Amino acid sequence: MRAEELKGHLDALLLAALEDGPRHGYAVMEALRQATDGRLDLPTGTIYPALHRLADAGLISGSWSVVAGRRRRVYQLTGAGRRALAGKRADWRDFAAMISAALEGSPCPDPA
Amino acid sequence: MPGPGLIEDYRAAVSAQLPASIVDELADGLAETYRSYLDQGLGPDAAARAAIAEFGEPALVVAAFTRASPARRAARRLLMTGPVVGACWGAVLIAGRAWTWPVPIAARVLLGMILAGAVVLLATAALLPRYRPARHAATAACAWLAAVDVAAVAAVAVLAPHVPWPGLFAVPASASRVAFTTRAMRSVLRP
Numbered sequence: 001m002r003a004e005e006l007k008g009h010l011d012a013l014l015l016a017a018l019e020d021g022p023r024h025g026y027a028v029m030e031a032l033r034q035a036t037d038g039r040l041d042l043p044t045g046t047i048y049p050a051l052h053r054l055a056d057a058g059l060i061s062g063s064w065s066v067v068a069g070r071r072r073r074v075y076q077l078t079g080a081g082r083r084a085l086a087g088k089r090a091d092w093r094d095f096a097a098m099i100s101a102a103l104e105g106s107p108c109p110d111p112a
Numbered sequence: 113m114p115g116p117g118l119i120e121d122y123r124a125a126v127s128a129q130l131p132a133s134i135v136d137e138l139a140d141g142l143a144e145t146y147r148s149y150l151d152q153g154l155g156p157d158a159a160a161r162a163a164i165a166e167f168g169e170p171a172l173v174v175a176a177f178t179r180a181s182p183a184r185r186a187a188r189r190l191l192m193t194g195p196v197v198g199a200c201w202g203a204v205l206i207a208g209r210a211w212t213w214p215v216p217i218a219a220r221v222l223l224g225m226i227l228a229g230a231v232v233l234l235a236t237a238a239l240l241p242r243y244r245p246a247r248h249a250a251t252a253a254c255a256w257l258a259a260v261d262v263a264a265v266a267a268v269a270v271l272a273p274h275v276p277w278p279g280l281f282a283v284p285a286s287a288s289r290v291a292f293t294t295r296a297m298r299s300v301l302r303p
Contacts, residue, residue, distance in 0.1 A: 029141075045168040072137075
């Protein structure tokens with residue numbers, strides 16, 4: 001899957017990757033690759049600006065440590081981030097059900 | 113060692129354009145990527161090339177940071193809200209029949225140039241595809257606009273009984289913008 005296809009969904013993916021605990025940027029990308037069986041094809045360097053944007057929005061927080069002589073920034077979800085992730089999950093389920101109904105003729109569930 | 117040499121070249125390329133804290137974070141991620149390819153059995157040079165290919169070329173990463181930068185977001189928000197604040201003050205001037213005020217033409221031209229300068233700086237920050245110049249332009253524009261707003265509100269405070277009624281909207285609009293530009297400058301200048 002290419003970056004342009006992810007437009008609008010990257011924030012939710014990054015929040016989901018941090019749901020299980022704090023991760024640094026590379027570990028976030030690895031978690032997304034594992035979760036998608038390697039089908040997610042984003043340049044790793046481009047997820048860092050998205051992490052910074054989420055941190056500026058207060059959805060994640062970053063803290064610095066030193067690992068193997070290198071400065072490392074580790075991110076974790078904030079309370080607002082957990083709420084945002086729950087909302088994005090619900091929106092995605094509604095959206096996916098609606099598109100499936102239109103493309104495949106499956107019954108469209110009533111909105112909650 | 114050719115591999116680490118490529119990694120150092122990468123670091124130097126992003127260092128020239130991004131703040132040190134971002135460079136440190138990218139360098140850590142790139143080092144982890146490089147190490148993972150070494151663990152898979154690639155030699156240093158092949159591992160470095162594979163790591164850079166996976167990470168994205170410096171120009172791509174710098175462009176992504178510039179698009180997501182606090183400077184660009186602040187500049188775009190100020191460009192969008194500027195006409196509203198400007199309309200409030202325009203209403204003050206019209207209601208007060210500003211064209212009849214004994215203000216020298218040079219002062220009017222100077223005010224126009226100050227406002228135009230702020231717009232140019234904001235447009236530069238919003239559109240320039242380079243991180244550091246966009247950051248400098250956004251910082252200057254925020255400081256510039258804050259000074260204009262503080263001066264406008266101070267003028268109202270001095271002339272208080274004689275300020276036309278649209279000042280009830282213009283003063284809060286400028287005060288809100290001062291609060292926003294102050295927060296934005298802190299965010300833009302964060303190391």
